[in-house]
Amino acid sequence: MANAEVFQVRTVEAPQLPAPVSTSGVIGWMRLNLFSSIGNTILTVVGILIAYSLLAPLIQFALIDAVWVGEDRTACLAQDGGHIGACWAYVGDYLPQFIYGRYPTEEIWRVNVVYALFALLLVPMMIPAVPFKGTNALLLLVVFPIVAYFLLTGLVIGDEEILPIVETAQWGGLLVTLVIAVTGITASLPLGVAFALGRRSKMPIIKFVSVVFIEFWRGVPLITVLFMSSVMLPLFLPEGVTFDKLLRVLVGVTLFSAAYMAEVVRGGLQAIPKGQYEGAMALGLRFWPMMYLIILPQALKLVIPGIVNTFIGLFKDTTLVLIVGMFDLLGQIQSSFSDPTWSTPVQGHTGYLFAALVFWVFCFSMSRYSIFIENKLHTGHKR
Incomplete structure (x- = not known):
C-alpha cells in the first residue's frame, strides 16, 4: 500500500509576530x-x-553646584576654597528688571496685559484647525498693535491722563527685545515680498528701486544701520523735528530685515515652474490675483526654512541695540553687573547663561514650529 501524503491547509491567518x-x-x-x-x-x-x-x-x-536662594553676594561665594556654581539667586532677584527693564513698578500690569493679549491671539493663529482665522489675523495684526501701543506708552485724552505716560527710555529687558523682534518680523515679511516682486518686475523704474534698496541694505552691517538711525539721522532732520529712539531702531531693523527677506522670497518665486505663470494667465488672471492666489502661496511654502531662518537671525540681532543705548534683555543683564550687591566671580557666567537660555527657547520654538508647518504643507516637494 502506497504511503499516503498528508497535507495540512491553514484556514486561519497566522498571528503576527513582533519584529526582532x-x-x-x-x-x-x-x-x-x-x-x-x-x-x-x-x-x-x-x-x-x-x-x-x-x-x-x-x-x-x-x-x-548652583545656588538657588540667597539675599546677596555672600550666598554665591565659595566657602573654604570650594567650587561654586551658577548664582540663580541673583537671577531671581533681578528677574523683574530682566523682563520689564526700568518700567514703573506700579504700571507693570500694563506690560503683563500686553503679553497676555499677544499670547491669546498668537496661539490660535498658530494652530491650523482653529476656526475664524481671518478675524484672529485682523485682531492680531491690526487691533493688537494699537492696543499695545497705548497700553505701553500711555493714553491722554484732552487734559485727562487715562494711562500715565511711560517714556520708551524706561523700557528694557525682554520687553524691548520682543517689541523690536515682533515688529521687525511682522513688518519685514510684507515689505520683503513687495521688494521681491519689484525686483522681478518688468517695469524698469520699479525694478531699479527694488534692486538699489535690497543691495544697499544687504551691503551695510546692522550695527551701522542702528548707529546711523539713532545718532546720525537726527542731524539731517529740520530743527525741532525728532523721532523717538525706539522708533528709529524699529525702522532701521525692519528695513534691514526686509532686504534679506526679499532675497529669500525671490528664491521661492524663481523656483516656481513657468507653467504655473502660464496657466494663471491662461485663466485670465491679472498680475495681482495671479500672485495672491497661485504664485505666492507656492513660493512662500517653498522658502519657509529661509523665512524662519531670517526671523531667528533678526531675533538674535536685537541684542545690537545696546550700541545705541537701549537696554534689551542682554543689555539689562550687562548693566546688572555693576551692582556690588551681587558681585561675584560667577555673576557674569550666570547672567550670560540665563540670556543664552532665553534666546535658545525662543529660537528653538520658532525652528520647531517651522518644521511642523513645512511638513504639514509639503505636497510633492519633500524628498
Missing part, C-alpha cells in the same frame, strides 16, 4: 543610524565623548 528587537524600537534605530558601520560607530563614540566633555561641566555648573 534588533530591528525595531530604540535598539533598531540606534543600529540603523548610529552603529550601521564601523565608521559610523567611531563617529558616534567620538560624538558622545565630545558631548560629555561639554555638557558635564555645564550641568555641574548650572544645576549641581
